[in-house]
Amino acid sequence: MRLFNTCFKYSLQYCQVRHLLRTTTVSKNLCAARCLANLPDDGNIGRVQGRFSGSLPGIRLLSTSSRAKFSKHDLNEERQDDVVVTAMSDHIVINENGISEKNVSGMWLRDHCRCQECFSESRYQNLYDLSKVKTKPTIAKLEKKGKSIHVDWNDGHISVYNIDYLLSLLDNKPIRYPNRRLWNAEKLTSEIADVSFQEYMNETEGLAECLRNLYTYGIAFIDNVPLTKEDFLALSERICFLRECEHGKDNIVISSKEKMYEDIAYTNQSLGFHTDSAYSVEPLGYLTFHLFEHTGEGGLGCYVDGFHVAEMIRKCNPDAYRILSEVLVKQEFIDKHVHYKGKYPVFTIRDNEVKIIRYQTTDRISVQHLSLEETEQFYDAIRLFNKIIYSPENEFWIKYNPGRVVIFDNFRLLHGRSVFTGTRVIRNTVLPRDEVDSRIRKLTGLG
Ligand SMILES: [Fe+2]
Numbered sequence: 001m002r003l004f005n006t007c008f009k010y011s012l013q014y015c016q017v018r019h020l021l022r023t024t025t026v027s028k029n030l031c032a033a034r035c036l037a038n039l040p041d042d043g044n045i046g047r048v049q050g051r052f053s054g055s056l057p058g059i060r061l062l063s064t065s066s067r068a069k070f071s072k073h074d075l076n077e078e079r080q081d082d083v084v085v086t087a088m089s090d091h092i093v094i095n096e097n098g099i100s101e102k103n104v105s106g107m108w109l110r111d112h113c114r115c116q117e118c119f120s121e122s123r124y125q126n127l128y129d130l131s132k133v134k135t136k137p138t139i140a141k142l143e144k145k146g147k148s149i150h151v152d153w154n155d156g157h158i159s160v161y162n163i164d165y166l167l168s169l170l171d172n173k174p175i176r177y178p179n180r181r182l183w184n185a186e187k188l189t190s191e192i193a194d195v196s197f198q199e200y201m202n203e204t205e206g207l208a209e210c211l212r213n214l215y216t217y218g219i220a221f222i223d224n225v226p227l228t229k230e231d232f233l234a235l236s237e238r239i240c241f242l243r244e245c246e247h248g249k250d251n252i253v254i255s256s257k258e259k260m261y262e263d264i265a266y267t268n269q270s271l272g273f274h275t276d277s278a279y280s281v282e283p284l285g286y287l288t289f290h291l292f293e294h295t296g297e298g299g300l301g302c303y304v305d306g307f308h309v310a311e312m313i314r315k316c317n318p319d320a321y322r323i324l325s326e327v328l329v330k331q332e333f334i335d336k337h338v339h340y341k342g343k344y345p346v347f348t349i350r351d352n353e354v355k356i357i358r359y360q361t362t363d364r365i366s367v368q369h370l371s372l373e374e375t376e377q378f379y380d381a382i383r384l385f386n387k388i389i390y391s392p393e394n395e396f397w398i399k400y401n402p403g404r405v406v407i408f409d410n411f412r413l414l415h416g417r418s419v420f421t422g423t424r425v426i427r428n429t430v431l432p433r434d435e436v437d438s439r440i441r442k443l444t445g446l447g
């Protein structure tokens with residue numbers, strides 16, 4: 001619910017930034033450009049080769065033109081199976097099956113040394129300090145032994161790399177949505193099952209099953225939950241600490257004359273598909289809903305798998321997919337005490353897949369200025385997006401029942417509800433993204 005945006009505490013995700021830095025893949029073009037910039041031309045190649053040749057087996061230095069003459073039977077190649085590794089002074093080239101070729105920066109390679117001197121296994125932290133690297137490391141010698149590459153650096157350090165590990169880091173087109181099940185309503189209905197409150201609270205496997213559902217489908221259900229605030233909070237905190245709002249740990253959405261906020265969420269009107277806090281640099285991670293009371297009719301919940309929708313768009317209209325991932329949409333929320341705003345695309349894409357969907361039409365103020373053609377394309381893409389999220393086969397409708405808690409991924413699913421009568425009381429909590437994802441990894445190995 002939008003109300004939750006008022007007072008959440010979030011901090012800069014230092015560990016995320018660090019992880020990204022640690023695992024950043026090397027752009028082939030960037031490497032190639034660096035290679036061309038740093039390698040001498042034919043006129044100088046002899047001088048450099050002279051510096052390395054003879055006593056330095058395993059190294060191969062190529063100029064731009066001599067690279068074209070490169071033969072796979074060259075003595076300086078290190079080959080095993082179908083992987084050939086060739087060393088230059090400041091980078092290596094890994095060729096798989098004679099087809100795929102990856103240029104790997106020497107600096108990057110040095111930074112990813114995992115020897116005891118450079119990396120602490122026990123703390124899982126880098127010990128190689130980039131602030132102390134005054135000059136770019138160069139490769140003095142390279143040898144491939146089985147599945148390992150042994151590199152002697154000009155500063156005397158020796159690194160050993162497992163080729164499969166290196167290739168996994170360099171894979172910049174990973175499989176989309178591994179271990180996720182992208183769903184339409186029929187698939188979700190047939191595949192997902194509730195976890196009982198007793199199992200969830202008392203057994204590790206019960207909690208793990210819930211988290212597995214949350215990762216796999218972006219949604220999980222817990223039934224037989226007692227109707228008390230304490231039990232609801234205990235259920236939420238069983239996963240991790242909560243992201244608080246100004247009222248405390250849980251939010252009560254009451255649709256009655258005494259409603260607390262002038263927000264459409266607190267009326268009995270229907271709510272179209274949206275994600276919460278789309279304006280935020282860190283949208284609400286996971287949300288729980290628990291209906292405590294409803295005196296009237298209607299008010300069904302509706303969910304759609306945004307990742308499934310994105311994949312449908314990517315396959316049927318790549319241009320629309322690109323537009324939804326590039327055009328910035330300004331979102332803004334202004335209340336008595338707060339003013340939030342942000343500009344983000346509908347799809348935030350990393351690692352070749354959508355990571356966050358931000359879509360809240362009621363908070364959408366404007367779209368960045370575009371050319372006439374681009375503007376038309378953007379609205380065409382939005383129409384396609386809406387056509388797919390509002391397809392009956394994709395809409396998963398549920399009747400909220402007291403005692404049945406829904407937990408869902410606000411980065412992945414869009415949610416909405418139908419119009420209703422009477423007074424309706426829903427409690428909800430917000431679970432911070434990183435904490436839930438961390439629990440999912442620890443308890444299920446997913447993610
Ligand atoms: Fe919402």
Ligand SMILES: [Zn+2]
Pocket residue numbers: 113114115116117118119157158159
């Ligand atoms: Zn090392």
